[in-house]
Amino acid sequence: MKHYPINLNLLNKKVAIIGGGKVAERKLLNLLETGAVITVVSPEVTEKIVEVVEEGLVKWKRGKFSKGDIGEAFLVIAATNCKQVNCEVYNCCQDHQLVNLVDDPTRSNFIVPSTLHRGKLMLSVSTSGASPGLSKKIAKELATQFDSSYEEYVEFLSQCRLKVLEQIEDREKRRRIFQQLLDPTFLELTKQHNFSQRQKLFADLLE
Numbered sequence: 001m002k003h004y005p006i007n008l009n010l011l012n013k014k015v016a017i018i019g020g021g022k023v024a025e026r027k028l029l030n031l032l033e034t035g036a037v038i039t040v041v042s043p044e045v046t047e048k049i050v051e052v053v054e055e056g057l058v059k060w061k062r063g064k065f066s067k068g069d070i071g072e073a074f075l076v077i078a079a080t081n082c083k084q085v086n087c088e089v090y091n092c093c094q095d096h097q098l099v100n101l102v103d104d105p106t107r108s109n110f111i112v113p114s115t116l117h118r119g120k121l122m123l124s125v126s127t128s129g130a131s132p133g134l135s136k137k138i139a140k141e142l143a144t145q146f147d148s149s150y151e152e153y154v155e156f157l158s159q160c161r162l163k164v165l166e167q168i169e170d171r172e173k174r175r176r177i178f179q180q181l182l183d184p185t186f187l188e189l190t191k192q193h194n195f196s197q198r199q200k201l202f203a204d205l206l207e
């Protein structure tokens, strides 16, 4: 069996995190910028979770898990330190709900990769649960190759792509320009902050 990788759009989707310890905190912090409506259910939570609750970014339902906590959630993370509770969370979920048990990758219907963000560029690494530590290590290694200049570079490519789609009707010409835009020169010019030359070369492509 192989996992199927996807990038979820969680805007306004309900997310329930059961448990408020170190693992719940990590999952929560990576969910914050998705626009999901997040509730943490746990008798106790970490200081960092208290902080984001106080900032109004997530809700904290103080107490032990009960079935009603996941009723309408689109995505559920069972992150308590009690296997039995995580298992109960799983049993309360319906087939169509996305559920991650932090201590049971086989039952989970999704697992979380290690992810490097460079603006719109996301590099996600997974070992299908074999070694989360290795996923983290590889993502760290990728961080050197794909340095912070990729944020600006991908933004540039994104803007160019919109212009090409708007201005060029011929599909073959579009395809050619998209290919030429991947020439390393554009990345080099981005790294050198030589935006005027970069713009000129792009304008030449549109001719």
Ligand SMILES: C[C@@]1(CC(=O)O)C2=NC(=C\c3[nH]c(c(CCC(=O)O)c3CC(=O)O)Cc3[nH]c(c(CC(=O)O)c3CCC(=O)O)/C=C3\N/C(=C\2)[C@@H](CCC(=O)O)[C@]3(C)CC(=O)O)/[C@H]1CCC(=O)O
Binding pocket: 026, 027, 030, 100, 101, 102, 103, 104, 105, 110, 111, 112, 113, 114, 115, 125, 126, 127, 128, 129, 130, 131, 132, 133, 134, 135, 136, 139
């Ligand atoms: C990538 C990352 C994403 C994230 O969580 O955000 C993530 N785990 C991370 C770190 C990490 N996790 C663990 C260690 C200690 C070293 C070790 O045990 O190897 C470290 C390293 C550290 O903390 O430094 C222990 C651990 N993890 C799982 C179990 C249970 C089990 O395997 O049964 C246990 C044993 C617990 C115990 O001992 O009881 C399970 C899972 N962990 C996954 C993801 C999924 C598979 C990912 C993949 O396919 O590679 C999966 C299957 C489910 C899930 O959680 O979605 C995040 C790095 C984030 C970053 O990049 O910073």
Ligand SMILES: NC(=O)c1ccc[n+]([C@@H]2O[C@H](COP(=O)([O-])OP(=O)(O)OC[C@H]3O[C@@H](n4cnc5c(N)ncnc54)[C@H](O)[C@@H]3O)[C@@H](O)[C@H]2O)c1
Binding pocket: 018, 019, 020, 021, 022, 023, 024, 041, 042, 043, 044, 045, 046, 063, 064, 065, 079, 080, 081, 082, 085, 101, 102, 103, 132
């Ligand atoms: N998937 C991963 O990446 C990963 C990494 C390390 C550990 N783990 C697993 O995750 C588990 C949790 O690790 P942790 O370090 O966050 O533990 P932790 O002890 O820091 O936190 C456990 C949390 O669960 C809460 N909790 C306990 N019973 C509850 C209940 N009935 N209802 C709601 N909340 C309840 C506690 O209040 C606490 O906030 C570990 O037992 C381990 O098996 C997973």
